[in-house]
Amino acid sequence: MFVTGLLLAAEGSPRLGVPRQLLAYRGETLLGATLDAARDCGFDQLVVTLGTAAGQIRERIDLDGVRVVDTPHADTGSSSIVPALDAIDRRTDGLVILRGDQPGVTSAAVWSLVAEAATPIGVTRYDDGRGCPCWFGRETFGSLRSLRSDHDLWSLIETGPHPVTDVDAIGNVPLTVDTWDDYQALVGHYTAAPAHPLVPPAAVPIRTRRPSHTRNTS
Template sequence: MKTGIIILAAGSSSRLGRPKQLLDYKGKTLLQTVIDEALKTNCQPVIVVLGANAKEIASQHQNNQVSFVINEDWENGMASSIVAGLSTMIKNNSEIESIIIAVADQAFIKMSNINNLIEKQKETGKNIIASTYAETIGTPVLFRKDYFEALLSLKGAEGAKNILKQHLQDLETVVFEQGGIDIDTETDYNNLISQQ
């Protein structure tokens, strides 16, 4: 199963007041942490969707194993970034059978979290495999190509969660214990670095 990864990193971090993609964690940026874990897997290609502060972020993450896509409509919400990443993925990789959507601020993501999604899909035959944490389901999440059309139709700030809720019969989950820890505020970041 040919699987690509889309890392969503287009937001402006308005509550934080500075680009969270560039926050330092264990000697590298949050975004670099996610990129590195994605590149440890067998998934190809890895696409990073940028928007706010795109030039600054891209300049600090030069890597010929990763493609950067600029979402000019990033202010319209996460859906536009999913559409930008997936449409680029499909256009350049017609053999892609599934994608994994990840986000740039889950500092605790590991290669194993990504591989667990793929293993669970093979084991269950379900077409959506989501991570579960903090009594919710979310990213990283795997979608088989059956759902590409629905993903490309997303609008606004909704992200892909509506698709998950509408297709529970075709969904399985894997546990990502620290997946609920993301960075939206200075307090979140201070809590993160205090755990190093």
């Protein structure tokens, strides 16, 4: 099976006032750490969508081996998934969709989802509800192209025409970042204390790390 990972990192951060993708996290950036986790999954292809902060992200984050899709209109509510579909390898049997601000998703959760999803759509079911990663087989790509925003993905899951399998995962839905309180909770959850003050990323020294492990870049 040929599996593509689609990491959604185009959405803006109006509540933060700075690009969430560049927030300092565990010695690098939030998106950098999430990309590392996605690379560890060993996808046959890895695609990431970027929005209006694409220039800053390219300067500070290692995107080696990743197919980047620029979706500048995502900040106005347009779907970044729709243009990303044009970058998907023709051999792809299905997509695993991930959030760009959710570094706590594990490869075990991803591959359990792929292995156990017995329907065109598979959703990870955590102790406190549904969340990413989500699986979309090739037969759903037409429906994905009809999305008006990335948030409509959940409407497709909950009320769309395709059968859905819930795949159990251990623990609660991994933390995401929409506000400074979310960021503080994320940093505090994975470290004994915040690694540095909660300030905009331009004021925080960030190490951009090039992962040393091998990955597919088809």
